[in-house]
Amino acid sequence: MSSPEHNENAPNDKTTEYHHPAGGMGALVSSGQMLLESAGIVDGVASLLRVNQPQGFDCPGCAWPEPGKASRMEFCENGIKAVTFETTGKRVTPEFFAKHTVTYLNEQTDHWLENQGRLTHPMRYNAETDHYEPIEWKDAFALIGSKLQGLNHPNEAIFYTSGRTSNEAAFLYQLLARRFGTNNMPDCSNMCHESSGSALTEAIGIGKGTVTIADFDEADAIFVFGQNPGTNHPRMLSELEKASERGARIVSFNPLREPGLLNFTHPKDVVGVLTGRSTPISTHYYQVTVGGDLAALKGILKVIVEAEDQAPGTVFDHDFLKEHTSGLEELLADIHAADWDAIERESGLTREQLRESADVYLASERVIICWAMGLTQHKHAVATIQYVVNLLLLRGMIGKPGAGACPVRGHSNVQGDRTMGIVERPAPAFLEGLKRAFGFEPPSEHGVDVVGAINAMLDGKGKVFIGMGGNFVAATPDTMKTSEAMNRCVLTVHVSTKLNRSHVVHGKDALILPCLGRTELDVQASGPQKVTVEDSMSQVHASRGKKAPASPHLLSEPAIIAGIANATLVDSGIAWDEMVRDYRLIRQKIAEVVPVFAGYEQRIDANGGFYLGNSARERNWKTATGKARFMAHPLPELQLPAGQLRLMTIRSHDQFNTTVYALNDRYRGIKGKRMVLFMNPEDIHERGLKAGDKVDITSHTQEDGLERHARGFEVIAYDIPRGCAAAYFPETNVLVSKDSFAEKSRTPLSKFIPITVAGTGS
Numbered sequence: 001m002s003s004p005e006h007n008e009n010a011p012n013d014k015t016t017e018y019h020h021p022a023g024g025m026g027a028l029v030s031s032g033q034m035l036l037e038s039a040g041i042v043d044g045v046a047s048l049l050r051v052n053q054p055q056g057f058d059c060p061g062c063a064w065p066e067p068g069k070a071s072r073m074e075f076c077e078n079g080i081k082a083v084t085f086e087t088t089g090k091r092v093t094p095e096f097f098a099k100h101t102v103t104y105l106n107e108q109t110d111h112w113l114e115n116q117g118r119l120t121h122p123m124r125y126n127a128e129t130d131h132y133e134p135i136e137w138k139d140a141f142a143l144i145g146s147k148l149q150g151l152n153h154p155n156e157a158i159f160y161t162s163g164r165t166s167n168e169a170a171f172l173y174q175l176l177a178r179r180f181g182t183n184n185m186p187d188c189s190n191m192c193h194e195s196s197g198s199a200l201t202e203a204i205g206i207g208k209g210t211v212t213i214a215d216f217d218e219a220d221a222i223f224v225f226g227q228n229p230g231t232n233h234p235r236m237l238s239e240l241e242k243a244s245e246r247g248a249r250i251v252s253f254n255p256l257r258e259p260g261l262l263n264f265t266h267p268k269d270v271v272g273v274l275t276g277r278s279t280p281i282s283t284h285y286y287q288v289t290v291g292g293d294l295a296a297l298k299g300i301l302k303v304i305v306e307a308e309d310q311a312p313g314t315v316f317d318h319d320f321l322k323e324h325t326s327g328l329e330e331l332l333a334d335i336h337a338a339d340w341d342a343i344e345r346e347s348g349l350t351r352e353q354l355r356e357s358a359d360v361y362l363a364s365e366r367v368i369i370c371w372a373m374g375l376t377q378h379k380h381a382v383a384t385i386q387y388v389v390n391l392l393l394l395r396g397m398i399g400k401p402g403a404g405a406c407p408v409r410g411h412s413n414v415q416g417d418r419t420m421g422i423v424e425r426p427a428p429a430f431l432e433g434l435k436r437a438f439g440f441e442p443p444s445e446h447g448v449d450v451v452g453a454i455n456a457m458l459d460g461k462g463k464v465f466i467g468m469g470g471n472f473v474a475a476t477p478d479t480m481k482t483s484e485a486m487n488r489c490v491l492t493v494h495v496s497t498k499l500n501r502s503h504v505v506h507g508k509d510a511l512i513l514p515c516l517g518r519t520e521l522d523v524q525a526s527g528p529q530k531v532t533v534e535d536s537m538s539q540v541h542a543s544r545g546k547k548a549p550a551s552p553h554l555l556s557e558p559a560i561i562a563g564i565a566n567a568t569l570v571d572s573g574i575a576w577d578e579m580v581r582d583y584r585l586i587r588q589k590i591a592e593v594v595p596v597f598a599g600y601e602q603r604i605d606a607n608g609g610f611y612l613g614n615s616a617r618e619r620n621w622k623t624a625t626g627k628a629r630f631m632a633h634p635l636p637e638l639q640l641p642a643g644q645l646r647l648m649t650i651r652s653h654d655q656f657n658t659t660v661y662a663l664n665d666r667y668r669g670i671k672g673k674r675m676v677l678f679m680n681p682e683d684i685h686e687r688g689l690k691a692g693d694k695v696d697i698t699s700h701t702q703e704d705g706l707e708r709h710a711r712g713f714e715v716i717a718y719d720i721p722r723g724c725a726a727a728y729f730p731e732t733n734v735l736v737s738k739d740s741f742a743e744k745s746r747t748p749l750s751k752f753i754p755i756t757v758a759g760t761g762s
């Protein structure tokens with residue numbers, strides 16, 4: 001447990017810890033190494049110069065926005081890795097597939113698979129030879145068309161999307177699925193910020209964050225819950241650094257002491273890099289127990305409510321409450337009834353710590369609260385995020401400069417994909433828009449999400465799986481069951497840039513369709529094309545790849561979708577080929593369906609893009625009560641049986657989701673390995689283990705009562721609260737039950753897996 005005094009990275013002999021600021025020299029060396037190791041070194045550098053530039057491409061890394069001034073070059077170590085990885089000179093060719101059987105490929109690690117290079121040719125699985133063999137595009141499309149047409153019902157098809165897909169491709173993809181007749185559109189969001197969308201939509205009437213990047217310059221305090229920006233959103237550190245330098249308070253809630261939240265040196269600060277000088281980031285750091293944030297938030301709210309009770313009229317923003325909110329009475333009753341002992345037990349934090357953090361909120365006129373997977377991938381995620389909103393609302397922190405809700409998204413266009421209609425439960429207005437623009441009746445019956453898709457395939461109800469990017473088998477929970485689900489499909493199709501697990505765990509028939517990446521030049525019949533994306537703060541901008549494609553056989557995602565559509569739909573009445581010929585026609589159609597995109601083409605070209613707006617930011621509440629809603633929820637009892645630990649599955653510094661760049665996790669002091677289990681030293685000792693021992697992990701999911709196993713992990717002693725443990729995904733997805741998911745949002749519980757560990761010797 002740690003409070004501000006303990007913030008200075010105090011050496012701790014019990015744990016492995018990184019004693020240098022995040023960013024700085026380590027970042028320069030690491031990304032430089034990545035460029036050197038990649039065969040396409042010169043191309044890599046040239047590509048980098050165009051990342052996030054007005055005429056360049058959008059960084060395929062995270063969804064953190066670019067700063068307002070479009071001229072400033074802004075990229076980060078992990079953005080460099082993402083770009084370099086895509087622009088590698090290595091190739092996975094038909095010869096590669098001729099050399100390796102699929103059985104052999106499936107025995108390799110995710111790291112090995114993705115490191116073979118870019119896919120160059122469409123391939124079809126041949127069960128007789130156990131090899132992928134080349135196939136012509138038109139034959140691949142015909143195969144998909146015939147399998148889709150052969151289904152008994154359109155709902156037997158599943159159209160998955162990952163979050164790198166551009167607005168244009170996403171829009172065409174949902175059009176294909178809906179014109180075919182299904183809303184079966186699971187996406188990576190289901191595993192990611194779905195909880196944020198559900199919570200925010202119910203409470204404030206829009207499922208997106210309410211802040212813009214400029215708000216970070218005005219906030220007095222920034223709270224960061226369950227997020228590791230040093231690794232996953234490094235460009236956010238620049239904002240936190242600026243805020244810290246001008247005296248804003250930064251309050252972090254995280255079971256792990258993440259170096260990126262402690263200190264930071266901007267890699268462009270040459271003096272800082274050379275001298276090791278760094279900016280402290282968090283002024284306050286609380287090592288909440290895994291899953292304890294709802295309790296912590298209730299504790300903070302309790303202090304605030306008590307302060308108002310003692311001096312009525314002085315703490316809350318009463319004008320705001322009266323004019324803009326509903327449900328205050330229920331919330332106050334809930335907070336008055338909340339019991340400090342339960343709050344302390346469930347949060348793992350003391351009353352004093354919670355009082356201290358509440359004081360920061362009380363002393364601030366403008367507060368931003370950020371969060372990511374540490375809040376969303378829990379059973380009570382939606383309730384927890386609604387308490388974040390409760391906290392903001394009490395003092396009118398939504399819809400004023402320097403304040404608001406900031407769910408920090410993952411994939412670079414995951415938010416845009418949702419705006420384009422990639423969702424299994426489409427809004428009626430969107431469907432009406434489709435009908436208006438394309439003259440067909442889209443299906444209104446809700447489709448399957450990720451968990452629903454796995455179940456449908458297992459039950460034989462989902463027969464054709466198409467993945468627009470991503471790595472379904474590795475990213476989803478319950479790897480063994482999901483693998484079985486994929487195996488049962490009549491056909492699995494993956495539109496991908498790199499070889500991954502989902503290609504080698506496949507359906508009876510299987511296709512790999514290689515596509516252009518973000519960095520590559522996309523030339524169609526009308527000339528070079530640009531695409532558009534939306535960042536985490538609702539800013540839409542263009543992305544233009546410039547690099548020569550990795551292979552002459554690659555097609556763009558829109559072209560692949562049109563190819564499937566032409567081979568599947570008879571007389572669809574949709575001008576697929578024309579839209580692919582010139583993406584401006586896709587954008588015209590988007591603007592017809594989604595009215596906030598009116599004037600799309602002109603607005604994209606002006607000033608580096610445009611802001612989509614946010615109704616809650618304007619204090620326009622599109623909720624059931626027409627107001628911003630306080631939402632009260634009981635505090636769940638999360639105590640596990642004796643001997644069990646709460647396992648959270650997290651990302652290392654050298655991975656992007658299931659793509660493992662290298663085997664290091666620099667800030668956490670891990671080198672050359674990923675099969676590690678971070679544990680509290682006392683928990684290790686109590687089990688008769690020691691650091692360095694090998695253990696097998698067993699999960700005990702409450703929903704299905706099954707035991708699942710992951711073997712051969714090395715114990716790492718780490719500064720993590722007792723009863724908590726951490727390990728990397730995707731290796732640990734074997735432990736997550738598909739039936740363990742969050743209330744309302746149905747997000748798999750990747751951050752709360754009850755486990756036991758058993759030593760197997762050192």
Ligand SMILES: Nc1nc2c(c(=O)[nH]1)N[C@H]1C(S)=C(S)[C@@H](COP(=O)(O)OP(=O)(O)OC[C@H]3O[C@@H](n4cnc5c(=O)[nH]c(N)nc54)[C@H](O)[C@@H]3O)O[C@H]1N2
Nearest residue numbers: 078226227228232253290291372373374410411651656657
């Ligand atoms: N380089 C890189 N960038 C990425 C990604 C990547 O893999 N690599 N992935 C992208 C994607 S899709 C996403 S969604 C984001 C993910 O970004 P993050 O959400 O930062 O990713 P995680 O590694 O899942 O880290 C979750 C953090 O929450 C903490 N945590 C876990 N459980 C709890 C809890 O119960 N309470 C609290 N308070 N904290 C908790 C963990 O210690 C960790 O610091 O990053 C995006 N950017």
Ligand SMILES: Nc1nc2c(c(=O)[nH]1)N[C@H]1C(S)=C(S)[C@@H](COP(=O)(O)OP(=O)(O)OC[C@H]3O[C@@H](n4cnc5c(=O)[nH]c(N)nc54)[C@H](O)[C@@H]3O)O[C@H]1N2
Nearest residue numbers: 162192469470471475495496497498500649657658729750
């Ligand atoms: N246990 C556990 N599981 C998790 C999480 C967790 O924290 N813990 N996090 C969850 C989260 S937040 C997310 S977002 C999901 C991620 O789930 P996904 O989005 O499905 O997985 P990724 O690993 O991002 O997908 C990587 C693949 O995308 C392909 N690709 C890369 N660029 C492109 C492109 O431009 N176009 C196309 N068509 N393909 C491309 C490459 O072939 C690569 O192999 O995982 C989830 N799973």
Ligand SMILES: [Mo]
Nearest residue numbers: 192193410411
């Ligand atoms: Mo994500």
